[in-house]
Structures are given as structure tokens and as C-alpha cells.
Amino acid sequence: MDFELNEQQRIIRKMVRDFATNEITPLADDLDRNKEFPADILKKAAALSLLGVRVPPEYGGAGLDMLSYIIVLEEIAYACASTAVILSVHNTLGNGTIMKYGTDAQKEAWLPRTATGEKLGAYLLTEPGAGSDAASLATKAEKVADGWRVNGSKAFITNGAHCGCGILYAVTDSAAGTKGISAFVLDMQSEGVSSGPEEKKMGLNASSTTMISLEDVIIPEENLLGEEGRGFNIAMEMLNAGRIGIAAQSLGIARAALDEAIRYSAEREQFGKPINRFQSIQWHLTDMATDVEASRLLTYRAAVDYEAGKTIIKEAAMAKLFASRTAVNCAEKAVQVHGGYGYIKEYKVERLFRDARVTEIYEGTSEVQRMVIARQLG
């Protein structure tokens, strides 16, 4: 087993790390404080193909492997978890679903515009009444001439106010249970599509999260994604990849928390010495570092196996479960290591603490991950 990144992956990591350090880090605190969507950063990122990391070159993307993509997300998340989730949803759930289930015509119609960042992707699955119970969707797609008429609302949609291309899940046959759900590519400029006000969140403040209302939206025939009635399978399948992405985001947050804690504890002196000489602090740092390492191995392994075409249902869920818990733990410990200063907004760990919390909730709560793993254990 080779645990080293190859040369190309090392170059990619360095480029994204430099990009994040120079272009994102100086702005991250203000973006969070002002709840500002990072439009300029995304434009610069798009020029480097960070909005089409896995899209094949013939559609305008970079066509990279899963591990390289995970590294991109990790390095972005280290600087700004909001920017990372924007990229994760766009790349994995937006582009990824079209790449995996789209016809050549659909790929041709959408990927060149999403890979360049011209249209931002979104994942329209969750509803006010359908979170963990994703199968209980209420959004209906009624068959009409040349397509479907869609009515319903979607909740907590990342990129809500800015997305141009949504992957929509709606009920096409209400009698068929999970086999009655279909997936569509939704042009977010369509008549009847509107986004609600920005949710006021605990963290990820630079990421736009809104309700999406669908009022008599007409979706053309050619926008059905995959077979009719296969939508639920598609949603669950895509969440596997999405989980690895969130694991990577969690890893970036956890690493940032660890590095802040290491740096602070080396500088802060109490009782005549840097606080990192005290065992209680050392043990915090040790536990954080060990968990970060374990998160990394789980996440990278899931990515490598996913790329190799293996079934990674259990591995992806484990990576997301563990890495998200690690992010929350490390952020919490990092605040503690900072003492009073950890509670002050000028210090990065305050934002990390708020940003980390949602990683145990979205793209499948930790409870759902455990459910998924339990089923795989037989």
C-alpha cells in the first residue's frame, strides 16, 4: 500500500494551497462576518478549472481523479469552509450527477457551462418535510405535453441564490413510493423558480442557503435525468460521492483547528512557560492530531476506492461520520486551547467552531451514516 501522493497530486495540492493562502485566507473572516458570497474568489477559481475538477476535458473540465479532487476541497476548506462547500456541492452533486447519469446531449448542453463556473450547480433534494427521510418528498412533477409541470419547495439549498443549474428530485408517480421519484436537470432561470431569503446560519456564512420555490415550473422532456422512477437511487448513489467531499471539507476544518492550536499554544505563556509544555494541552493536541490523521486515511482511502470503481457505501459513510466528528471535536478543543481568546471573533478558531458543526448534519446526518454503515455490516 502506497500512502504517498503522486507527483501530480503534490503539485495540485501546492497550487490549491497557495491559491487558498493568497486569495481566500485574507478575505475569509470578512466574508463570514458580512455573510458575503465569494463571487470574486469563485471567478478566480473557475479560471484554474476548480469549478470543473472532474468534468472531462472535452466538456471544458480538468478531468481529475477523485483523490486529487478531495485534496482540492481539503485545501480550500482549510482556508474557508464556506467556499469549500460551495465547490463541493457544485462539483460533486451538480457536475457529478450530470456526468454519471446524463445523456451525451445533456452533458453537451450543461457541462461546458458549469465546468467554467458560468452556471453554478445546486442539489434540490431536501424539503421542509423531507430531511433524513429523503423518500418522503412532496414536490410533484406532473406529466404534461413535452415535459413536466413541477410544484413544491426545497429547503436548505446550498448556492440557492446563485445557482444556474439544479439537480431536482420530484415525485413523478405518487403511488410508487421510492420508485416514483425522478431526477431532472433544472434550468434555475425557468419561469416559476424562485429562491427565498438567505437562512441566518450559525456558520458557513459566506455560503448561500435558501429555500427554492417551484410554482408551475415547466421542465422539458429532454431534462429528465436517468430513467423515470430511478431518481431515489440516483440521489442515494450521488450522496456516496458527496459524503467523501464533505469528509474532505471536515478534514480541512480539523487541520486548520489543529494548526491554530499548535501555533497558539507555542506562543501563549502562562506560569512562566508556553502552555504547550503542559500535559493537558499536549494531550488535547495529540488527540486532535491522531484524529486528523485517521480522518485523512479514511477519506483518502474512500476516494481512491471510489476512483477504482469499487463499492464504497460503507467507506464513504465511515469517512464522513468520523471526519465530521473530528472537525467538531478539533474545533472545540482548539477554542479551549485558546482560552478566552478562542471565544473572540478576531481569532480564527471562533469561526472554525461555528463552521464545523453542520458537517455532522448535512449530506446525511451522523445518525443516517450509522444507519448506512449498520446495513453494510449485515
Place this chain on the structure above:
Amino acid sequence: MKIAVLVKQVADTAARIELLPDDSGVKLDGVQMVLNPYDEFAVEEAIKIKEQKGGEVVVFNIGPVSADEAVKTALAMGCERAVVLRDDAAAGLDACGIAEALSQMIKREEFDLVLCGKQAVDSDTHQVGPALAEKLGFPAATFITSCAAGDDSVVVGRDAEGITETLELKYPALLSCQKGLNEPRYPSLPGIMQAARKPKDTLTLADLGMEPRSKVVVKGYSTPPPRAEGKVLTGEIPDQVKELVQLLRNEARAV
């Protein structure tokens, strides 16, 4: 235009450096290695000139196999191909020896411009650029902070500590690059992917008909003495000033 750009792989200046147990060198195991920051300015400028005037940029590198990462980074930024020297016998070459090897590598083609960083941030000799220019018989301008490439010559601004000299050099010429010349671009993801497929010529000293020969031999390495504690002066301000001037002159020898 045909432009040669020299790159070196060096330890990241942010890394903590330790000496090997026998003080014979620096411990590089586990240290993050990067493309020499000053060479990044050279690569960026070379690519900009190529984008303006057409032509190609060829990357030159001497180093161990691991230096391929720096070469690939330069290719990913937008250079066309690379020519590298991979020879264990070249490991101990001094600046003159490196310049000699580079001149043999570069002479194999006809370049209009050779660009390099003003110094490598590990050895800091600043010698390779000027020595190479001498061996090639090219005019050279060092520490350039601006560059305008014309059809027959290049006009540069040279950083001369407080003033800027404006120089015009007829092709072929060598320029060493100073910080402020440009903002090096990030290699794009497609650029990084394409770098793997770009041609790379690998040479040995024997291919160049060269014996490894150093005029300067490094006898050893040592770390500088640890910084002493600062001194806090006390008393009336005029007296403190007198004492400070005294200390600066006699102890620190700074004035």
C-alpha cells in the same frame, strides 16, 4: 522567440531546517520542496513574453530526480518542454560548475533570451546567472523588476537598491529576476495534467562531454549562534539615547 528559463528545486523557506547529524549538509528528508520563488518570476515573465511574441519556453534544470516536481510545475504554468541534467556526479557542483553544465545544455539550441531567478533561496550565491551569461557570451542584466521584449532587444528596469537602472540588451541576452517583476500565475488544473505529457530531455554529464569540476568546495555547515536576549535601557531619555548610540557603534557595530 525561443526562451530558456532556469529552475531549481529548493526547500520551502517556511520549513524548519536542521543539519544532518555529521554537519555535512542539510536534512531534506520530509522537508517540503518547492520551485525556487525567484525562478517563478522568471517562468512567469518567459511565458508572458511568449504569449506576446509567439515562440516557445524551454525549462532547464539540474538536480536529483525529485526536482522533476519543480520542472513539472514550470511546465504546468505554460512552458513547452524541458531539458534536465540527472547525474549523481553533478550533486557536488559549485555555481561555476552548474553554470558550465547549463551553458553546454543551452548551447545545443539557439535561444534569444535566458531567464532565471536572481538567486536560489538555499545556496543564495547569486552567481549562476551571471556566470552562465559569461560562458554563453551573452549580455546580462540582474535583479530586473520590469521587462519589455522588443524584436531585436529587451529593455529592462534593474533594481539597484534605491534607484532603478534602465538597460537595453540586444538578443541573445540573460536576465535574472527580482521580486516585483510580476505576479506568477497559478498553474491551472488542466495545465498540471498536461505537464505530464510535455517532452522532457534527460541528459548526463557524459552527454555534455563534461567532467564534474568544482572550484569551490564546501567544507562544512554550522548553525548561527542563537540570538541573544535584547537589552532594555533605563533612565532619562537623553541618557538612554547616548547609551543606545554607544552600543550601536561599539557593540552592534551597526553605525
